[in-house]
Amino acid sequence: MNKITWLGSLLLMVGCVQAADLEKTHTMHHLHNAIDDRTSLNLTPAMKQHQLKNMRAHLAAVQDIITQLGSGNFSQASNTAHEKLGLTIEMESMCSSFGSDTFKELGMNFHKSADELGAVIERGNMQDSLAALGKTLSYCVACHAQYKQ
Numbered sequence: 001m002n003k004i005t006w007l008g009s010l011l012l013m014v015g016c017v018q019a020a021d022l023e024k025t026h027t028m029h030h031l032h033n034a035i036d037d038r039t040s041l042n043l044t045p046a047m048k049q050h051q052l053k054n055m056r057a058h059l060a061a062v063q064d065i066i067t068q069l070g071s072g073n074f075s076q077a078s079n080t081a082h083e084k085l086g087l088t089i090e091m092e093s094m095c096s097s098f099g100s101d102t103f104k105e106l107g108m109n110f111h112k113s114a115d116e117l118g119a120v121i122e123r124g125n126m127q128d129s130l131a132a133l134g135k136t137l138s139y140c141v142a143c144h145a146q147y148k149q
């Protein structure tokens with residue numbers, strides 16, 4: 001092998017090793033993302049559907065609250081917070097049905113914060129209303145980070 005060919009092969013090898021290393025880090029990154037280590041609630045298929053339907057209603061309620069606030073309709077926004085997200089008997093029994101005390105506590109605190117949100121909105125101050133909405137949404141985020149179906 002002359003010097004030039006030898007140097008060429010060496011460079012090629014270094015390139016391959018680097019590419020393999022990159023590939024490995026890339027795969028590991030993907031594997032890490034693929035592992036969902038949140039606590040499972042072990043729901044039955046029927047409970048899963050029921051929960052997701054409920055969740056979509058929560059999202060629609062948040063949308064409604066923001067839309068009403070955007071139009072200055074404080075009392076309508078307040079009603080939605082109480083009626084759709086607040087602690088009703090239905091919500092309490094739903095949150096209690098998963099066989100987990102910590103999940104129940106998180107759910108109950110979420111619904112209580114929504115009633116607090118309704119009370120704050122009722123007073124008609126936009127900045128306070130948005131701060132309270134942010135607080136209620138932090139329960140959505142916290143629960144999703146901790147639990148999966």
Ligand code: HEC
Nearest residue numbers: 052055056058059062106107110139140143144147148149
């Ligand atoms: C006490 C727990 C808890 C709270 C609070 C909570 N969620 Fe969820 N939510 C869940 C779980 C569990 C799932 C299923 C997630 C999974 O398996 O990946 C879910 C799923 C969802 C979904 C997916 C629905 C679908 O059809 O795929 C939406 C949207 C959602 N939540 C919105 C919200 C919003 C908006 C709030 C707050 C206003 C909220 N959730 C509060 C537990 C919660």
